[in-house]
Amino acid sequence: xxxxxxxxxxxxxxxxxxxxxxxxxxxxxxxxxxxxxxxxxxxxxxxxxxxxxxxxxxxxxxxxxxxxxxxxxxxxxxxxxxxxxxxxxxxxxxxxxxxxxxxxxxxxxxxxxxxxxxxxxxxxxxxxxxxxxxxxxxxxxxxxxxxxxxxxxxxxxxxxxxxxxxxxxxxxxxxxxxxxxxxxxxxxxxxxxxxxxxxxxxxxxxxxxxxxxxxxxxxxxxxxxxxxxxxxxxxxxxxxxxxxxxxxxxxxx
Amino acid sequence: xxxxxxxxxxxxxxxxxxxxxxxxxxxxxxxxxxxxxxxxxxxxxxxxxxxxxxxxxxxxxxxxxxxxxxxxxxxxxxxxxxxxxxxxxxxxxxxxxxxxxxxxxxxxxxxxxxxxxxxxxxxxxxxxxxxxxxxxxxxxxxxxxxxxxxxxxxxxxxxxxxxxxxxxxxxxxxxxxxxxxxxxxxxxxxxxxxxxxxxxxxxxxxxxxxxxxxxxxxxxxxxxxxxxxxxxxxxxxxxxxxxxxxxxxxxxx
Numbered sequence: 001x002x003x004x005x006x007x008x009x010x011x012x013x014x015x016x017x018x019x020x021x022x023x024x025x026x027x028x029x030x031x032x033x034x035x036x037x038x039x040x041x042x043x044x045x046x047x048x049x050x051x052x053x054x055x056x057x058x059x060x061x062x063x064x065x066x067x068x069x070x071x072x073x074x075x076x077x078x079x080x081x082x083x084x085x086x087x088x089x090x091x092x093x094x095x096x097x098x099x100x101x102x103x104x105x106x107x108x109x110x111x112x113x114x115x116x117x118x119x120x121x122x123x124x125x126x127x128x129x130x131x132x133x134x135x136x137x138x139x140x141x142x143x144x145x146x147x148x149x150x151x152x153x154x155x156x157x158x159x160x161x162x163x164x165x166x167x168x169x170x171x172x173x174x175x176x177x178x179x180x181x182x183x184x185x186x187x188x189x190x191x192x193x194x195x196x197x198x199x200x201x202x203x204x205x206x207x208x209x210x211x212x213x214x215x216x217x218x219x220x221x222x223x224x225x226x227x228x229x230x231x232x233x234x235x236x237x238x239x240x241x242x243x244x245x246x247x248x249x250x251x252x253x
Numbered sequence: 254x255x256x257x258x259x260x261x262x263x264x265x266x267x268x269x270x271x272x273x274x275x276x277x278x279x280x281x282x283x284x285x286x287x288x289x290x291x292x293x294x295x296x297x298x299x300x301x302x303x304x305x306x307x308x309x310x311x312x313x314x315x316x317x318x319x320x321x322x323x324x325x326x327x328x329x330x331x332x333x334x335x336x337x338x339x340x341x342x343x344x345x346x347x348x349x350x351x352x353x354x355x356x357x358x359x360x361x362x363x364x365x366x367x368x369x370x371x372x373x374x375x376x377x378x379x380x381x382x383x384x385x386x387x388x389x390x391x392x393x394x395x396x397x398x399x400x401x402x403x404x405x406x407x408x409x410x411x412x413x414x415x416x417x418x419x420x421x422x423x424x425x426x427x428x429x430x431x432x433x434x435x436x437x438x439x440x441x442x443x444x445x446x447x448x449x450x451x452x453x454x455x456x457x458x459x460x461x462x463x464x465x466x467x468x469x470x471x472x473x474x475x476x477x478x479x480x481x482x483x484x485x486x487x488x489x490x491x492x493x494x495x496x497x498x499x500x501x502x503x504x505x506x
Binding site for chain 1 (some may be wrong): 271274280282284288289290295298299301303305308330331334363370372376390391411428441442457458459460462463474476483
């Protein structure tokens with residue numbers, strides 16, 4: 001395996017009682033995952049943990065040991081339940097310090113909004129040695145310390161931070177995919193899928209069934225870091241579906 | 254602590270490369286979490302893992318050791334990437350067997366759809382000793398073995414299985430909540446929130462900021478298993494917001 005074939009991976013820890021209570025529908029898994037794909041980094045695991053320091057520390061340490069990058073979302077705001085910085089500093093074995101640039105950003109942002117308070121100053125706290133990730137949406141920046149990246153939990157602020165990180169992280173060949181949809185019960189083509197995948201080592205095939213307008217169908221998604229293998233696998237699968245007499249829709253239904 | 258005060262918890266393992274690739278937006282965390290609340294069971298942690306047997310086994314064993322219940326979604330269909338039953342059987346240290354009732358259900362369901370095939374028969378496989386969870390939406394049932402519950406990944410099928418389980422699981426006093434919304438930057442009331450929470454031991458307060466129509470606001474959610482403590486905490490918080498001169502909206506904005 002050459003260096004260019006290394007598969008880069010990331011773990012994601014989502015911090016928030018509001019997700020675990022069902023109050024808030026998570027939107028960050030999908031947007032972080034999609035963004036990572038484009039960076040050539042694969043999302044390997046996600047853990048959603050409560051606002052409990054020990055739980056965050058454990059999840060952060062496990063997933064950063066197993067992956068090239070570790071992302072968190074949530075818990076970096078001004079209130080008492082925002083403990084991500086403390087937990088990550090504990091996980092990394094460093095102190096929590098006030099970042100002078102973050103402090104200056106917050107002082108400027110809140111200058112005409114009542115000024116800095118103890119709560120607001122919490123958002124300038126970082127694990128020692130960290131850099132800031134710009135936040136164009138609201139005052140408080142994200143935080144990066146080496147391969148550990150702390151982002152906001154509010155999805156449109158998270159999106160802005162991801163945008164600021166675009167092209168900043170080393171990754172590998174992006175995982176590319178092809179989709180073919182078919183109005184067929186996936187159980188009818190299970191054997192075909194297994195055979196085609198087995199014949200194309202560099203590819204994985206996922207099968208995603210759906211019900212629409214009273215009819216069953218499925219999209220078959222082939223994924224690979226090897227574009228030629230992907231095309232070959234797609235060709236074989238479509239040929240197989242055609243031979244069995246099914247209409248199929250490249251690109252998916 | 255009396256028996257009625259025991260806090261029942263559950264872990265959830267979401268199995269699916271489609272979530273980790275960003276292709277599919279997860280909807281099961283929120284619906285499982287909300288359903289559990291009503292059963293008096295708290296969702297303590299979620300892990301999203303790929304379609305890789307070792308990863309599923311590890312997540313299942315860790316979360317079932319830490320919680321009263323362990324739920325999985327995804328990976329119980331007919332195709333080669335559906336390996337949840339195998340992984341859970343390995344985690345539990347039991348064999349995979351064909352469940353005769355599941356087989357009969359599938360034979361009936363597919364009688365006028367081309368009959369049973371090897372792929373379809375996969376959906377009758379269960380960890381030895383398991384019971385079935387009815388599936389009114391499509392043929393293949395969910396699976397329950399003691400405190401381990403395997404459900405479909407397609408959200409509306411998952412919903413039907415949760416419905417079939419309603420009232421079947423022992424739980425504790427449901428966590429109840431009160432929400433109050435305020436057009437205020439959460440950083441302005443961070444100290445108040447911390448003080449009110451500290452004064453009401455049985456309650457947790459979460460702060461959920463938002464931007465709408467160019468203005469910042471936040472909803473404050475108080476959670477407790479003790480209804481009286483909840484009302485008292487809500488009263489104190491609203492009083493505190495009023496004293497600071499903020500308009501607030503009980504029920505949330």
